[in-house]
Amino acid sequence: MTISAKAERTEAVSELKRSLILAAARRVFESEGLDRASIRAIAREAGYTAGAIYFYFPSKEAIYGAILQELIGRLVESVERAVVDAKKPEQRFQLATLAFFDFFAEDPRDLDFGFYLFGGGMRPHGISREADAALNESLLRSLAPVSEAARQCGFDADEARACAASAFAHAVGLLLLKHTRRIRIFALEPRVLMEMYAQSVAIQFEGRCKTMAV
Template identity: 35%
Template sequence: MPADAKIAEAAGRRQGRRAAIKAFKREAILKAARSVFARDGLDGATLRAIAAEAGVAVGTVYLHYPGKEALYADMLAGSLADLLKHLREAVAGLAPEDRRGRRLMAAALAFYDFYRSRADDLYLGLYLAQGLKPVGLTPELDRLLNGRLIQCYSVLGDGLRQVAPLAADELRMEIVSLAAGITGALVLEATGRLKMLGDTGEAVVRRQVETLIARRAGGG
């Protein structure tokens, strides 16, 4: 092998190792951040605490993220990407044309199931800090995350369109109401309120979707 080729090959290997180490550290930082945010909320979390949890220097965290808001947003963006994949997989095997609402029911239950089985992602999705309040992300990060969330809601919207043709404003209203109902069921279940009332989140979601399908399929 020519000397130049050997040098290039060695440089490529070094670059590959550096990239692998960087990716490994980034994943360690994200994992640590999830624990710190869950414990302290966004307001109380610090990059120093996240670095300590990850076992890296705080400067290493700054190499990946300019601040905790960017780190928080990256975690939430990844969570929403997982949710979108989960929703699409839930409806993938169902016929596109379905006035009985099976696609809508599958998407709604998948939405509920995703957060029911991943409590930390529910925490992230609600923008929890200390108590139930929105956190202070930049307008750019808000737009990014809102766009990801709209993609997830569009899977619900596609299912509802198969039940009945709706104007854009009607579709938006119904999907907002459905998403709010699913989120409410998740919160009430997570806090034990539904169990106290002898109900479950899944049953609540099913009833809401069945009512929506009956109303819209009947032209209501």
């Protein structure tokens, strides 16, 4: 085996071990929460020693941050995939907004992790300010197609940012109602409500674009 082949194999093994640790840690965080989880528990779940875990991550908080980064990375990819064939800004807005909603609707645990519900409430908890800032930046990237659609229709930077914030707020609010089952008091489907919201804003976008074209 050549030196290059050995290096590639070592890297592949290292990446596999890292992914197994993250998967095990996620299960531990889900059952214990960030505060009660420990490196020892994560190591036991992964089938490694605590020393092996520390070789890849300096702390359980670093593991939690890595899980969040991976989650938001998948979210960005999902939204970008959804809008790739969009022909018009209003279409781009609808597809991006619904893709954001659908990503977190598919697995409630992703929403819990994304909003630190396993870390002691809906606030950054257990990761550094730098890591939280990086995650927020990635989250904004997932909403970039929404802002871009608004800019294409003639909205200024502040208006485009407000459009993204509104889409984000609607999606998260409906997701929380869905996953806590509070939506039942309205006897309505959250996905249908999200579609209604996306369509109403898309109509506004369409009108704005037509005004620009005149």
